[in-house]
Amino acid sequence: MVRRRIIHPVACVERGGEELATAESKPTASGSSKAAPRLAPFVRREWRTLVVVSVTGIAYNVGMVAGPWLEGLLAQRLADILAGHLAPQTMAPLACCYVAAIAGVQLMRFLKRLYVRKFANNVNRRMKRRLYQNLLVTSEEALEEEGAGSLMTKALSDVDDCVEGVRKFTTEIFDTGVVMVAYLVTMLAYDWRLTLLALLFPPVSYVLASRMRRPVTQATAAAKESVSAMASEALDRVEGATTYRAFGLERVRDESFERRLADYERKETRANVLSTALMPIYQAISLLGAGIVIVLGARDVMGSGWAAWDIAAFTTYFSVFGRLAVKSSHAGKLFNSVQRAQVSWERIRPYMGEAATPDGGRPVAPGELRATDLGFAFPGEGPLLSHVSLSARPGQVIAVTGEVASGKSTLGRLLCGELAATSGSVTLGGREVRDLVLARRPVACRLGHDPQLIDATVADNVLLGDDGDPRPDLEAACLLREVDAMPDGCDTRVGEGGAALSGGQRARLALARTYHFARPLVVLDDPFASVDMATEAQAVCNLAAIARSRGIVVVVISHRLLHFPQADGVLCLHDGTADFGTHDRLMADCPAYAKLYRMQARGVDLDASAQR
Numbered sequence: 001m002v003r004r005r006i007i008h009p010v011a012c013v014e015r016g017g018e019e020l021a022t023a024e025s026k027p028t029a030s031g032s033s034k035a036a037p038r039l040a041p042f043v044r045r046e047w048r049t050l051v052v053v054s055v056t057g058i059a060y061n062v063g064m065v066a067g068p069w070l071e072g073l074l075a076q077r078l079a080d081i082l083a084g085h086l087a088p089q090t091m092a093p094l095a096c097c098y099v100a101a102i103a104g105v106q107l108m109r110f111l112k113r114l115y116v117r118k119f120a121n122n123v124n125r126r127m128k129r130r131l132y133q134n135l136l137v138t139s140e141e142a143l144e145e146e147g148a149g150s151l152m153t154k155a156l157s158d159v160d161d162c163v164e165g166v167r168k169f170t171t172e173i174f175d176t177g178v179v180m181v182a183y184l185v186t187m188l189a190y191d192w193r194l195t196l197l198a199l200l201f202p203p204v205s206y207v208l209a210s211r212m213r214r215p216v217t218q219a220t221a222a223a224k225e226s227v228s229a230m231a232s233e234a235l236d237r238v239e240g241a242t243t244y245r246a247f248g249l250e251r252v253r254d255e256s257f258e259r260r261l262a263d264y265e266r267k268e269t270r271a272n273v274l275s276t277a278l279m280p281i282y283q284a285i286s287l288l289g290a291g292i293v294i295v296l297g298a299r300d301v302m303g304s305g306w307a308a309w310d311i312a313a314f315t316t317y318f319s320v321f322g323r324l325a326v327k328s329s330h331a332g333k334l335f336n337s338v339q340r341a342q343v344s345w346e347r348i349r350p351y352m353g354e355a356a357t358p359d360g361g362r363p364v365a366p367g368e369l370r371a372t373d374l375g376f377a378f379p380g381e382g383p384l385l386s387h388v389s390l391s392a393r394p395g396q397v398i399a400v401t402g403e404v405a406s407g408k409s410t411l412g413r414l415l416c417g418e419l420a421a422t423s424g425s426v427t428l429g430g431r432e433v434r435d436l437v438l439a440r441r442p443v444a445c446r447l448g449h450d451p452q453l454i455d456a457t458v459a460d461n462v463l464l465g466d467d468g469d470p471r472p473d474l475e476a477a478c479l480l481r482e483v484d485a486m487p488d489g490c491d492t493r494v495g496e497g498g499a500a501l502s503g504g505q506r507a508r509l510a511l512a513r514t515y516h517f518a519r520p521l522v523v524l525d526d527p528f529a530s531v532d533m534a535t536e537a538q539a540v541c542n543l544a545a546i547a548r549s550r551g552i553v554v555v556v557i558s559h560r561l562l563h564f565p566q567a568d569g570v571l572c573l574h575d576g577t578a579d580f581g582t583h584d585r586l587m588a589d590c591p592a593y594a595k596l597y598r599m600q601a602r603g604v605d606l607d608a609s610a611q612r
């Protein structure tokens, strides 16, 4: 069966190039971390930076009140000088104080911004590292379900959006929260009755902003989904460019991409409008109190109000009120950025649990493989396999065959613990393989249809950074003679995905790597599909020798039955069930197997080939 798969080369390197059996659930659900991941620990790790942010943030924002206060004094001093009550030179010390205060406040602002950025960068780096580590140990099944576009969006933009929300929140705590308290206290000190009246309006803008939370969240989530779908579409278009061109489907695919693009534009525009364009409305509402301040403040200056003000007091009060009104409208901005961050966090949350270390478990000793009464069905589909049983002692080779799409590859994945059986069990040495896999113990490896070669040398592709000599493994895979004939031998580069090799060479190079990292259970899914018969005969011989010498169980899945008589056991899948036994018994008792074998036997002297 051919299915589109996500290539994750780093995972391939980490997993020894084999399709290492992993949990199909996401890391957090697979036992590495039971508690739901939380954002707070990522933030808490940066407590030192946050202390600097707090000190500079409070100094900056409290210092902000000094500006309007000194401006009031300057206005009053100017009035006194113009009235002849004071000499002009008395302005100089006050002006110096003003400049020094502004400079000090701006210095604090610079430091606060610097450390907020540092804080955000560190949180971002830590979250991306965690996401990356968890993606590495997530099963292909889960990755495919998620979709490549969605994963790219999560890795690249959701973490950024989430951290940006945290950064804005941290910034606004000081730039909005602390400074508003400082402004409020100042205004209450000047005239508390006027202050209470003038500040009736900002709460209206808070209420409106909080009412808008749900639409903002929904619009943001819709925009995120749309960008993921667009990324998937673009990836698919690039990956399948040659195919679409060859089959004249380019226009259809381009139109489909255009539709995705239009959908993205619409949803992103709506999300942006809701999260940013409402700001002026919040501001206008907050500023409605300005009229009250002008009328009642003028009465204070005239001596008929609730307080006795001079021009300095009026100037300071009006300036502080204006700043407070503008700041209070920022609360809406704060809600919106927090909403956006929440949406992103929910999307990446499943991948943010304690990172599981790939392949970190203790080795598993070789043992008997026993599959008992296995049954399996893909979600929402009818049973694919039922009542499948087999067993193999250490050192034995089991051959598996069956009709097309009878579930051979699926059985290989079940044996390796990559998929959870619907019923029955698979044990190795008496322990459930899937439990060992979920505990990240290196129990099984599977060589699938895709060799997953890296753009490096032949030796690198076998060893993947491991110490050792690749030659014995290359020889066992019947590739050494061809590698020795290459210009640089084992140091020959194979190109991206092994582009410089033939299909058969690619398959055998991946086989050599599987031998190098062999586990107690090795499943080879159609490993000799692209090699000639003589090479296949030698490779099968070597495979049996490796199984015996290392005491491992090897399961070979193949459509080619030429060498099945040499296997220690044969499993034939047919009609949703299976027959297991020796080649001779199946020839006698399993008509489906006998038919397949005889069909291939036509024109081939099988007995002679098998004895070679």
Ligand SMILES: Nc1ncnc2c1ncn2[C@@H]1O[C@H](COP(=O)(O)OP(=O)(O)OP(=O)(O)O)[C@@H](O)[C@H]1O
Residues within 6 Å of the ligand: 001, 002, 003, 378, 381, 384, 402, 403, 404, 405, 406, 407, 408, 409, 410, 411
């Ligand atoms: N992830 C999946 N979700 C749903 N159905 C799937 C999935 N993977 C495989 N199948 C279906 O399960 C059936 C068996 O697939 P499988 O690859 O195991 O068969 P196979 O015997 O190895 O095929 P082939 O002979 O072509 O190599 C197919 O009908 C396939 O479409």
